[in-house]
Amino acid sequence: MTRALPRFPGRRTVLAAWLLLLLAAxxxxxxxxxxxxxxxxxxxRPEPRQQVLIEQLxxxxxxxxxxxxxxxxxxxxxADASRRLAQALRAGGRFEQVSNGDTDGxxxxxxxxxxRRYTLSPAVTPARFTPEGLRDAIDESLSLLGTPAGQAxxxxxxxxxTGETQRLAEAMIPPDAPRSEDGVWTSRDGRRAVLLATTRxxxxxxxxxxxxxxxxxxxxxxxxAPALRLQLSGTPVFSVDxxxxxxxxxxxxAAVGLVLVVGLLGLAFASPRAILIAMLPxxxxxxxxxxVVGAVFGNVHGFTLGFGITLIGxxxxxxxxxxxxxxxxxxxxxxxxWRAWLRTGWPxxxxxxxxxxxxxxxxxxxxxxxxxxxxxxxxAGLVAAALTTRWVLPVLAPDGSxxxxxxxPLGAAARRLVAWLPRARWALLLLGVAALVLSxxxxxxxxxxxxxxSPVPREALALDASLRAxxxxxxxxxxxxxxxxxxQTTLQRAxxxxxxxxxxxxxxxxxxxxxxTRLLPSEATQRARLASLPPPxxxxxxxxxxxxxxxxxxxxxxxxxxxxxxxxxxxxxxTPDSVRGTPVAPLVDALLQRHPDGHWAALLPLTPAGERLDxxxxxxxxxxxxxxxxxEIGDELARLYQRYLAEARHQALLGALGVVLLIAAWxxxxxxxxxxxxxxxxxxxxxxxxxxxxxxxxxxxxxxxLLLVVAVGSNYALFFDLLRESPDADDDTLASLVxxxxxxxxxxxxxxxxxxxxxxxxxxxxxxxALLALxxxxxxxxxxxxxxxx
Numbered sequence: 001m002t003r004a005l006p007r008f009p010g011r012r013t014v015l016a017a018w019l020l021l022l023l024a025a026x027x028x029x030x031x032x033x034x035x036x037x038x039x040x041x042x043x044x045r046p047e048p049r050q051q052v053l054i055e056q057l058x059x060x061x062x063x064x065x066x067x068x069x070x071x072x073x074x075x076x077x078x079a080d081a082s083r084r085l086a087q088a089l090r091a092g093g094r095f096e097q098v099s100n101g102d103t104d105g106x107x108x109x110x111x112x113x114x115x116r117r118y119t120l121s122p123a124v125t126p127a128r129f130t131p132e133g134l135r136d137a138i139d140e141s142l143s144l145l146g147t148p149a150g151q152a153x154x155x156x157x158x159x160x161x162t163g164e165t166q167r168l169a170e171a172m173i174p175p176d177a178p179r180s181e182d183g184v185w186t187s188r189d190g191r192r193a194v195l196l197a198t199t200r201x202x203x204x205x206x207x208x209x210x211x212x213x214x215x216x217x218x219x220x221x222x223x224x225a226p227a228l229r230l231q232l233s234g235t236p237v238f239s240v241d242x243x244x245x246x247x248x249x250x251x252x253x254a255a256v257g258l259v260l261v262v263g264l265l266g267l268a269f270a271s272p273r274a275i276l277i278a279m280l281p282x283x284x285x286x287x288x289x290x291x292v293v294g295a296v297f298g299n300v301h302g303f304t305l306g307f308g309i310t311l312i313g314x315x316x317x318x319x320x321x322x323x324x325x326x327x328x329x330x331x332x333x334x335x336x337x338w339r340a341w342l343r344t345g346w347p348x349x350x351x352x353x354x355x356x357x358x359x360x361x362x363x364x365x366x367x368x369x370x371x372x373x374x375x376x377x378x379x380a381g382l383v384a385a386a387l388t389t390r391w392v393l394p395v396l397a398p399d400g401s402x403x404x405x406x407x408x409p410l411g412a413a414a415r416r417l418v419a420w421l422p423r424a425r426w427a428l429l430l431l432g433v434a435a436l437v438l439s440x441x442x443x444x445x446x447x448x449x450x451x452x453x454s455p456v457p458r459e460a461l462a463l464d465a466s467l468r469a470x471x472x473x474x475x476x477x478x479x480x481x482x483x484x485x486x487x488q489t490t491l492q493r494a495x496x497x498x499x500x501x502x503x504x505x506x507x508x509x510x511x512x513x514x515x516x517t518r519l520l521p522s523e524a525t526q527r528a529r530l531a532s533l534p535p536p537x538x539x540x541x542x543x544x545x546x547x548x549x550x551x552x553x554x555x556x557x558x559x560x561x562x563x564x565x566x567x568x569x570x571x572x573x574x575t576p577d578s579v580r581g582t583p584v585a586p587l588v589d590a591l592l593q594r595h596p597d598g599h600w601a602a603l604l605p606l607t608p609a610g611e612r613l614d615x616x617x618x619x620x621x622x623x624x625x626x627x628x629x630x631x632e633i634g635d636e637l638a639r640l641y642q643r644y645l646a647e648a649r650h651q652a653l654l655g656a657l658g659v660v661l662l663i664a665a666w667x668x669x670x671x672x673x674x675x676x677x678x679x680x681x682x683x684x685x686x687x688x689x690x691x692x693x694x695x696x697x698x699x700x701x702x703x704x705x706l707l708l709v710v711a712v713g714s715n716y717a718l719f720f721d722l723l724r725e726s727p728d729a730d731d732d733t734l735a736s737l738v739x740x741x742x743x744x745x746x747x748x749x750x751x752x753x754x755x756x757x758x759x760x761x762x763x764x765x766x767x768x769x770a771l772l773a774l775x776x777x778x779x780x781x782x783x784x785x786x787x788x789x790x
Contacts, residue, residue: 063203435689713773
């Protein structure tokens with residue numbers, strides 16, 4: 001008694017449901033933004049010491065720092081353009097701070113510091129206002145009058161004879177300050193003017209960053225200086241340019257891939273209608289994948305979008321299998337070919353789908369949003385493509401493709417190749433062993449870093465390094481992080497950390513460091529300094545004694561007495577909230593941050609005295625401080641990437657194990673299980689061995705590519721296993737397998753040519769890996785049932 005076949009639902013019901021789902025996905029796509037920063041490749045559940053680092057990369061000062069260079073023309077033209085450009089950028093409202101060495105830009109900040117000098121200067125102690133302390137401080141200020149700093153000191157001498165403003169200004173100068181010429185910053189060789197700007201827009205807000213960059217270019221164009229060239233660099237430039245580059249390449253590769261696949265399908269089916277139908281699972285899968293990722297994450301990363309191109313290679317396989325295998329048996333009424341496919345082809349395709357889902361589902365449990373996005377996209381896209389093949393294609397092409405194209409000669413040629421390949425089994429096994437040995441011997445095989453994921457060209461990185469060297473901006477190479485439950489505790493701990501680091505400057509371990517408490521001391525420190533200010537009569541007497549016989553008479557310093565008394569009476573205490581909207585706010589925000597969970601962190605960027613920081617010495621200096629950590633950014637990123645890689649390997653192994661268990665449950669035969677899994681294992685080994693032989697290091701994206709090789713290859717291995725029971729399907733099945741494989745290889749070979757490392761890495765793994773999977777599946781296929789041609 002034959003098993004009853006399921007009834008096919010009404011054509012209109014299927015098409016209406018499919019079109020509604022496409023419309024919903026399209027609406028979601030239209031409101032989903034695209035991202036291109038590397039934050040998707042940072043863990044969302046980081047270790048405590050990595051939390052601040054990740055927040056800096058996502059939205060901290062490094063993500064908002066813009067480096068500007070002006071080349072060409074004369075030195076005078078560059079200096080004039082630097083001043084005018086800086087003025088225009090400050091007036092535009094898109095920047096928190098614009099620095100070019102011109103002191104005019106610091107007037108507001110200087111006034112703010114001057115007014116609060118008695119709570120900010122670390123020299124303000126009770127001893128400072130004794131006759132001896134006043135005498136020493138006044139003598140030091142007078143000694144500077146004959147120096148270049150004298151012009152700034154002289155106007156303030158009567159109001160600030162102890163030089164507190166001078167000390168604050170000196171503390172603001174970085175140890176590796178840029179060279180100055182004609183009153184503006186210049187490069188080391190003097191051939192370009194340089195500026196440093198901090199955008200108001202968050203680093204992750206690429207639309208706002210793009211608008212900011214456009215405003216800079218517009219402001220430069222308004223200078224009407226044809227002899228000068230504008231140079232821009234920094235994270236905002238990299239992020240915006242990367243998004244544009246990814247979008248351009250994705251569109252280009254998708255268009256070229258579509259043309260190639262359509263051409264292949266044209267040769268295979270010789271039917272425009274069949275070609276159009278074959279593309280429906282692809283389009284549905286890509287659209288569904290992007291829509292689901294957008295709904296779950298709120299954005300789609302360019303990496304995920306680029307991966308959508310690769311889905312063409314696998315999703316089109318489903319349509320090829322159906323259009324070739326859903327043929328109508330001789331004498332059977334028209335419109336029933338899909339029933340034969342549902343009985344013979346769909347179970348294998350469904351199992352191949354499940355194996356692919358097992359592989360990619362492992363990525364859903366990653367701590368890295370980039371991998372999770374990829375997993376969600378792949379699962380949603382493949383399910384949508386498979387369901388479109390299962391339900392929509394039978395409505396549109398119930399008897400598959402009517403055109404034969406090159407299918408018959410292709411099937412015959414494939415049959416001859418399949419008959420010969422088993423003779424090479426032992427040679428292939430030996431190659432697999434050799435590849436395994438070579439891969440194990442290459443201990444540095446998995447040694448790429450996080451930078452390998454970036455699409456930033458080398459020329460742009462070289463310009464960035466050059467501008468940073470001119471500006472002394474560095475790349476945030478090392479810092480001390482101090483955390484606390486509230487702002488005041490954090491500021492007090494930052495003061496303690498700064499006190500521990502000062503001896504390292506004297507010992508030439510550090511050239512300097514920055515700390516927020518130079519601008520915003522803790523309330524306790526501010527109150528202590530205010531308490532050091534003596535009453536007017538006591539200060540007047542001490543001042544008279546300190547100036548007796550000196551060149552500066554006490555009578556001239558009446559403004560000093562008045563301002564000390566005003567500061568003492570006002571007792572103004574600054575807090576993180578009170579400095580909002582003031583000129584010092586951008587500097588404070590860069591060094592003092594409040595986290596979403598309510599705790600605070602103070603950052604102390606370090607400048608090493610030599611080429612390399614002695615991190616061990618810094619760690620010893622702060623060892624007894626609570627919640628203080630020393631971080632070296634490069635080492636920490638490398639450690640973070642290695643954690644990323646180790647986790648991805650673990651998940652890939654779990655995905656592969658899930659594939660094996662699923663196939664084992666389906667086949668229920670150890671011999672058949674080995675016959676299916678051995679080609680997949682050899683495909684992975686030979687692919688990795690090839691990279692090892694070529695000396696190409698592997699990283700996260702190569703690992704994802706290997707997972708995709710297993711996912712795609714499992715379909716081929718399962719179909720060859722099916723030939724054991726269906727020898728009459730040989731030629732059509734072989735033709736469908738070869739066409740599907742060629743489509744996959746073409747797609748990924750095209751992706752391998754991409755200039756974006758994220759895409760190229762996947763393409764360079766999957767293109768040869770998928771081809772090997774087909775050939776090895778044929779080589780190790782069961783010998784039974786390999787008879788007649790169709």
